[in-house]
Amino acid sequence: MEKIKLTIDGVPIRAKQGEKVLFAALDAGIYIPNLCAISGVRPHAGCRLCFVEIEGRPQPVTACTEEVAEGAIVHTDGPRIRRLQRTALELLLASHPIECKTCPANKHCELQNIASFLKVNLNTKRFRKKLRDLPVDDSHPDIILDPNMCVVCSKCIWACVEQRGIGALNYAFRGDRTIISAFGGDRLVDTRCDGCGLCAEVCPVGAISKNVKKST
Amino acid sequence: MTEEEEIKKQTLEILESRSRERGKLIPILQDIQAKFGYLPREAMLETANFLDIPESEVYSVATFYNQFRFVPPGKHQVKACLGTACQIKGGRIIIEAWQRELGIKVGETTTDREFGLERVACVGCCAMAPVTVVDEQVEGKVSPTRVKGILLAFDLAKQKTSKKVKKAKSS
Numbered sequence: 517m518e519k520i521k522l523t524i525d526g527v528p529i530r531a532k533q534g535e536k537v538l539f540a541a542l543d544a545g546i547y548i549p550n551l552c553a554i555s556g557v558r559p560h561a562g563c564r565l566c567f568v569e570i571e572g573r574p575q576p577v578t579a580c581t582e583e584v585a586e587g588a589i590v591h592t593d594g595p596r597i598r599r600l601q602r603t604a605l606e607l608l609l610a611s612h613p614i615e616c617k618t619c620p621a622n623k624h625c626e627l628q629n630i631a632s633f634l635k636v637n638l639n640t641k642r643f644r645k646k647l648r649d650l651p652v653d654d655s656h657p658d659i660i661l662d663p664n665m666c667v668v669c670s671k672c673i674w675a676c677v678e679q680r681g682i683g684a685l686n687y688a689f690r691g692d693r694t695i696i697s698a699f700g701g702d703r704l705v706d707t708r709c710d711g712c713g714l715c716a717e718v719c720p721v722g723a724i725s726k727n728v729k730k731s732t
Numbered sequence: 733m734t735e736e737e738e739i740k741k742q743t744l745e746i747l748e749s750r751s752r753e754r755g756k757l758i759p760i761l762q763d764i765q766a767k768f769g770y771l772p773r774e775a776m777l778e779t780a781n782f783l784d785i786p787e788s789e790v791y792s793v794a795t796f797y798n799q800f801r802f803v804p805p806g807k808h809q810v811k812a813c814l815g816t817a818c819q820i821k822g823g824r825i826i827i828e829a830w831q832r833e834l835g836i837k838v839g840e841t842t843t844d845r846e847f848g849l850e851r852v853a854c855v856g857c858c859a860m861a862p863v864t865v866v867d868e869q870v871e872g873k874v875s876p877t878r879v880k881g882i883l884l885a886f887d888l889a890k891q892k893t894s895k896k897v898k899k900a901k902s903s
């Protein structure tokens with residue numbers, strides 16, 4: 517198939533037709549912050565971190581939804597982009613407990629990575645902190661779900677529903693009350709979760725993690 | 733028949749005439765709620781089974797919409813308004829008062845199933861804000877003291893009827 521030629525941050529890039537700008541850039545070693553995109557999967561476009569500018573387009577666009585186009589000139593850096601990304605991140609941090617020391621994702625957490633890339637303090641005070649006090653589910657021998665940590669990226673749902681065809685978990689509620697939950701708020705051990713751990717692998721933060729204490 | 737079996741049976745009756753399409757989920761849930769006044773667990777499980785989708789997906793859709801309830805309604809339904817006007821006039825304080833006095837949160841029902849509490853958005857009498865609708869009765873300019881008063885009135889009414897019942901029994 518003919519490759520599409522475009523330029524990202526001055527670097528000439530060839531990408532497959534239909535490829536999203538985000539993955540074309542990442543493949544070429546150009547980092548664009550992102551939390552909710554999975555290569556080849558219909559974009560969720562919920563995190564609003566992956567903004568880029570494309571010459572000739574008046575508004576920044578999300579790189580995870582934008583297909584590569586012949587001759588496009590993309591900029592991933594710039595004050596407008598960075599401001600949008602910082603705001604999106606600071607909004608996420610406003611409802612995220614900063615407990616890195618005890619978090620299972622410490623040092624391989626996407627929020628930490630993105631914050632350091634965007635030079636945002638994890639303890640930013642820009643927006644009023646609004647934490648939730650939801651019970652942690654450590655009933656299952658293989659995985660632990662701490663909904664307080666969730667950034668609602670939907671990756672675990674993709675893993676469990678689309679990849680595994682199991683659907684032990686899904687969203688529940690809406691708006692700022694949205695959480696990841698089993699049916700009826702049940703404990704995961706009472707669902708058909710078979711403990712494959714795929715959800716924990718794709719979770720970019722510490723909301724779903726492998727249950728290291730119980731499994732040997 | 734236990735309550736659960738009864739719910740299951742009646743749910744199957746609702747499902748019987750339906751096509752097994754994912755797109756029918758919401759109308760099915762609406763019919764279930766119309767029947768029971770809420771979405772019983774067993775009914776949601778039966779629906780998932782019928783449509784051949786994960787239970788968690790039924791729960792996800794059901795919790796997305798404010799119209800669905802997950803606990804049986806109370807004998808008396810308290811609807812505290814949090815529309816714009818009521819919000820400004822201290823609607824939140826009124827909701828908190830109801831929660832405190834009834835010992836339940838919004839969306840719950842007291843264990844004796846006497847009172848259910850819900851939050852509504854503008855009931856159309858903003859001039860009387862903050863408003864609470866108890867059963868079909870509109871209460872305007874509600875204060876925390878008034879909340880206590882309303883509940884006291886229900887208590888008294890209940891005592892009276894139980895006395896009457898007693899009297900009727902003894903005579």
Ligand code: SF4
Nearest residue numbers: 676709710712713715
């Ligand atoms: S461990 Fe596997 S089966 Fe269990 S919830 Fe996660 S993805 Fe689903």
Ligand code: SF4
Nearest residue numbers: 666667669670672719
């Ligand atoms: S639990 Fe993790 S993977 Fe699932 S939505 Fe939340 S942050 Fe994303």
Ligand code: FES
Nearest residue numbers: 561563564566580
């Ligand atoms: S990665 Fe594009 S919106 Fe989340």
Ligand code: FES
Nearest residue numbers: 813815818855858
């Ligand atoms: S806002 Fe409460 S009645 Fe209109």
